[in-house]
Amino acid sequence: MLRRLGETVNPEGAVIAIKDAEFPAPFASELEFNSPVHGAWNIVHTGMQVPGAHQIYVCADNCMRGVVLTAAEMNAADRFSFVILKEEHLLNGNLEDITIEGVSDVLERLEKRPKAVFLFTVCLHHFLGSDLERIYGELEARFPDICFVRCFMDPIMRKSGLTPDQKLRLSMYNPLKKGPVTEEGKRRISVLGSDFALDETSDLKRLLRCNDYQVKESPSCETWEDYLALSDCRMMLNCYPSGKFGMEWHARLGRPSLYLPSCFGYDEIVDQLERLSKSLDFLGVLDYEGEKESCEEALHEAFLEVGDWPIAIDGTFHPRPMGLARLLISHGFHVERVYLDAISPEEENDFRWLQQHAPELMLLATVQVKMRVLPRKTEREMLALGQKAAWFTGSRHFVNMVQGAGLYGFDGIRRLAHLMIEAAHEEKETPDLVIRKGWGCESCI
Amino acid sequence: MRQAYRIIPIYTADVSGVCSALYELGGMTVMHDPSGCNSTYNTHDEIRWYDEDSLIFISGLTEIDAIMGNDEKFIHDIEEAASELKPRFIALASSPIPYMNGTDFPAIAEVTEQDTGIPAFAVPTNGMHDYVRGAGMALAEIAEHFVLPGNNTEDELPENAETAAEDIKEVKDKDTAGKDRNRLVNLLGVTPLDFGPLDHAESMKRSLEKYGWQINSMWAMGDTLDQLSKSADAAVNVVVSSVGLRAAKVLKKRFGTPYVVGAPVGLFTEKLSKAMEEAVSNELESSCKQRNQSVVMASGCQKRSELTKAVYTWDRIAAKHFQSNNDEKENTNQQAEITLIGEPVTMGSLAAAIELQYGKSVRVLCPLEETEGLLAAGDEAVCGEEMMEEKLKDAKIIAADPLYRPICPKDSRFYELPHIAFSGRIYLKKIKKMPGFADLI
Numbered sequence: 001m002l003r004r005l006g007e008t009v010n011p012e013g014a015v016i017a018i019k020d021a022e023f024p025a026p027f028a029s030e031l032e033f034n035s036p037v038h039g040a041w042n043i044v045h046t047g048m049q050v051p052g053a054h055q056i057y058v059c060a061d062n063c064m065r066g067v068v069l070t071a072a073e074m075n076a077a078d079r080f081s082f083v084i085l086k087e088e089h090l091l092n093g094n095l096e097d098i099t100i101e102g103v104s105d106v107l108e109r110l111e112k113r114p115k116a117v118f119l120f121t122v123c124l125h126h127f128l129g130s131d132l133e134r135i136y137g138e139l140e141a142r143f144p145d146i147c148f149v150r151c152f153m154d155p156i157m158r159k160s161g162l163t164p165d166q167k168l169r170l171s172m173y174n175p176l177k178k179g180p181v182t183e184e185g186k187r188r189i190s191v192l193g194s195d196f197a198l199d200e201t202s203d204l205k206r207l208l209r210c211n212d213y214q215v216k217e218s219p220s221c222e223t224w225e226d227y228l229a230l231s232d233c234r235m236m237l238n239c240y241p242s243g244k245f246g247m248e249w250h251a252r253l254g255r256p257s258l259y260l261p262s263c264f265g266y267d268e269i270v271d272q273l274e275r276l277s278k279s280l281d282f283l284g285v286l287d288y289e290g291e292k293e294s295c296e297e298a299l300h301e302a303f304l305e306v307g308d309w310p311i312a313i314d315g316t317f318h319p320r321p322m323g324l325a326r327l328l329i330s331h332g333f334h335v336e337r338v339y340l341d342a343i344s345p346e347e348e349n350d351f352r353w354l355q356q357h358a359p360e361l362m363l364l365a366t367v368q369v370k371m372r373v374l375p376r377k378t379e380r381e382m383l384a385l386g387q388k389a390a391w392f393t394g395s396r397h398f399v400n401m402v403q404g405a406g407l408y409g410f411d412g413i414r415r416l417a418h419l420m421i422e423a424a425h426e427e428k429e430t431p432d433l434v435i436r437k438g439w440g441c442e443s444c445i
Numbered sequence: 446m447r448q449a450y451r452i453i454p455i456y457t458a459d460v461s462g463v464c465s466a467l468y469e470l471g472g473m474t475v476m477h478d479p480s481g482c483n484s485t486y487n488t489h490d491e492i493r494w495y496d497e498d499s500l501i502f503i504s505g506l507t508e509i510d511a512i513m514g515n516d517e518k519f520i521h522d523i524e525e526a527a528s529e530l531k532p533r534f535i536a537l538a539s540s541p542i543p544y545m546n547g548t549d550f551p552a553i554a555e556v557t558e559q560d561t562g563i564p565a566f567a568v569p570t571n572g573m574h575d576y577v578r579g580a581g582m583a584l585a586e587i588a589e590h591f592v593l594p595g596n597n598t599e600d601e602l603p604e605n606a607e608t609a610a611e612d613i614k615e616v617k618d619k620d621t622a623g624k625d626r627n628r629l630v631n632l633l634g635v636t637p638l639d640f641g642p643l644d645h646a647e648s649m650k651r652s653l654e655k656y657g658w659q660i661n662s663m664w665a666m667g668d669t670l671d672q673l674s675k676s677a678d679a680a681v682n683v684v685v686s687s688v689g690l691r692a693a694k695v696l697k698k699r700f701g702t703p704y705v706v707g708a709p710v711g712l713f714t715e716k717l718s719k720a721m722e723e724a725v726s727n728e729l730e731s732s733c734k735q736r737n738q739s740v741v742m743a744s745g746c747q748k749r750s751e752l753t754k755a756v757y758t759w760d761r762i763a764a765k766h767f768q769s770n771n772d773e774k775e776n777t778n779q780q781a782e783i784t785l786i787g788e789p790v791t792m793g794s795l796a797a798a799i800e801l802q803y804g805k806s807v808r809v810l811c812p813l814e815e816t817e818g819l820l821a822a823g824d825e826a827v828c829g830e831e832m833m834e835e836k837l838k839d840a841k842i843i844a845a846d847p848l849y850r851p852i853c854p855k856d857s858r859f860y861e862l863p864h865i866a867f868s869g870r871i872y873l874k875k876i877k878k879m880p881g882f883a884d885l886i
Binding site: 009010013029030031032033034036038059060061062063064065066068069072073077078081082083084085086087090098101102103105106109110123124126127128153155156157158159160161369370372373431435437444445 | 446448449450451452454455456457458459460461475478479480481482483484485487488489490494495498499500502503504505506507508509511522523525526529530540541542544545571572573574575831848851868869870871873874
C-alpha cells in the first residue's frame, strides 16, 4: 500500500538551484530524515574487511541493534559480539569494569580465539570520561595473544570532529607494524583507505603493472597475516577521502604515501598520475592524450545513447558528485539534479564552475524532513547515478554503485560511461536493491 | 554474564517501539539522538518505511548541544518541521545521551504544544529497554490523550486533546451507529514488530469475527487516529501482545472498559472469545477468582488479577506439570515437551493453542523485560544470551526466531518462527509466505 502525505508541501529549504546555494552547506541543519536506501557502507562492513578480526561493541540496546543486525545481514554474526549497557552502569560509574568484564566474557566464550578484536566504545564512554587506557591495558594484559584495536561508535561527534567511519579508517591500520621492507615489498605498492579494490583496468593498476610493481589492497587481504603485510611496501596510496585520516599511520610506518582521490577532471587525473610517476621514478607512463581521446569517445557514445535522459546524481554514488556533474554537463548531458547534504571541500572548484555554467542545476537534500513527503516520482523517468537518486526520483534505471567503488582515473570515466548506457537499457528492481545494506557485501535479506 | 552476547542479536529497543506504535497515526515522532536511531529503526524494524510515509525523524544531537544543554535548537527544529508538515501530534523520544543529561522532555513537549497548538507528549525512553516498553508507553499516551468518551461512557475530554478531538468527534458519532456494542472489541498491541505485515495482523480480526466479534480498532496497524479515538465504544479490549497492556489499563481506568490478555490463534481463539464474553458480562471477575485458587498459586510470583486476565495461562498442561512437581517436592527440572521463545502474550497464546491441539506440554521462555502477570507457571523470564543457552540445554523441540538457532542444542528439533522485533527484516520474505498469526496452527 503506497500512502503519501505531503504532495502539497513547499520544497523550499530542501531544494535549491545551485546558483543560490551556499558552500559547503546548502541546507540548514535541522531534524533529519533517513531514506530507506542503505547501500553505503557503515563501520561494521568496513571493519569486517580485516580478516581474522572480531568486532565487539559496548553500548545501549538501541545503538546496538543497527550494528548487530548489519553483521547478521551480511552473514557475519559469528564475527560480531557485544556487551549491553544499562542505566546502572552509567549511574554507578563502572563503565570501565563492565566493558572489561563483558569483553572478557565474550572472548572466553568464543569457539575460536580471534587474532584481533575491534573494540568499539561509544558516546557514553566519551561523555562519562571513561578511562580507555585502563580498559585496553587490562584487556591486553588478560589476552596478550589478541591485538585490540581502538575503535569508536560516537556519532554525536560527527559534526564537530571525525565521523565514526573516518575514525575507523584511522584505527584499522594501527596494527600494521613498522619494519624493514623485504625485497618483494620493494616492488609492492599498498592501497589503503577504501572499502573497494580498484578495478583491474584502473589507471593506477595499469601504470603500476607496466612498471613492474605489484598492488596490494586492504579489501583483498585474505588472512590476518596478509593484512599485516600491507606495511611491507615501497609506498602507500589512498584514493578515498575518508581514508585520508589513516594517512598519519603511513607516516608512523615510515613509508612514503600519496593521496590520489578518484576524480573526473582530466587535468587532475594527469596531475595525480604524474605525481605517482615522479615519486617512484617510473620508466613508463600512460599515454595521456590517448587516454583522453578514448574517454571522449566513450562519453560521446554514452551521449548518443542516453543524452536525452534527464540525469540525477547522489552523493553516495561517488565522493565527487560535483565533479561528476561537471564532467557530464560539459559533455552535453542533461544533469537535472544532485542529491547531497553537504559539499566536500575537495569539490569547491567544481561547485563554483557549476554555479557559473549550470546555474539552474538543482541541489536536493537527502536528510531534510520534507524529503520524507515530497513527490518521489518525476514526470519523465530519470537516469539515476546512485541508489538515493533512484529512490528519490522513483527511477528503475540507475547505476547501482556506492562510494565510487573501484572506479579510478581515465578508466573510471570510461567505465562510468558504459554503466550509464547499461542503466538506460536495463530496468532494475530498485525496491529490492537499494534497501540492502553495504553494496557489494553478502546480503541475506 | 548477562550483558555479554556472543552470537545472538538483541531485541529492538524502546525508541523503535515508540516509532512503530505511532507510525500510522499521522503524528510526528522525533528521536532526540545524534544519528543512528532512525537508520537502525527504519532499516531493520520498520517494514512500512519504503512505501508508507510517516513523519519520523531524529534531532541530530551534537556533542556541543548536549554539553551546553541547548534545548532551544531542539525545540526550534521541532517547531519548524511541525509548521511545515502539520502533524496530528508530536511525540518525543529520548536516547541514551539526553537521558544521561537529564533533558526535560515533558517540559519540551509542553513548550512545543503551547507554541504550535499541536498536542505534544514525551515518551520516557532512553534506548536501554526493549520495544515493548517504548511501544506500550506510546500507545498508553494515545489512550490517555486521544480517545474520546464513548456512547456508553461518561468521560470528559482531556485538556490537551481538544484540537484533535474536534476533528474526530464527528467521525465517531457517525461510524459507530448500528453496531452491537456488546460485540465491539479493540485489539491492543498490534505492531509489525510482533505481527509482521498488516494482512498477517488482520488474520486476528478475521479469526475473532468468526466468533461474532466486530473489530472496532486495531492499535495501531491499519487504523487511523480517528478510528482509535473511538475505542471507548468497545465492550472489551483484547491485549494481543504485551505492547497493548498499558493502553488497556488506561482505557480501563478512563472508561471502565474490561480487558483480557491473549492473542487469537488456532483452537485457543474459542477460549479467548469465551473470556471476552465473560468480561463483557462482568462474569470475568468471578471466573478469575476461581482460577486464582487453581492456577495462580502454582506460579507463586504472579499478581492474581493480572495472571487471570492472561487467558492463555489458564489450564495449561505445562503449568499443571509444574504444579504437580512442586506439590510432590520433586525435581522441577522436568521440562515441557516443546519450548517457545519470544514475546509473552503471543507465545503464551501459541503455547495454549498447541497444547489444545496436540496435547503436548509447552513452555515459554521470555527474553523481554515486561513479564509480570503474563507468564504461566512453568514459563520463565530469561535474561541474556548465556541464561537462555542454559535454559535451552535440554530442550528437544524449539520454536523460535531463526537467529536463536546458534545457541540451541545441536540435536534439538528447531522450528523457525521469525520475529521482526528480534531478527528485523532478515526473514521478511519468509514471513510474508507464512500464514498470519491467528492461522499459525
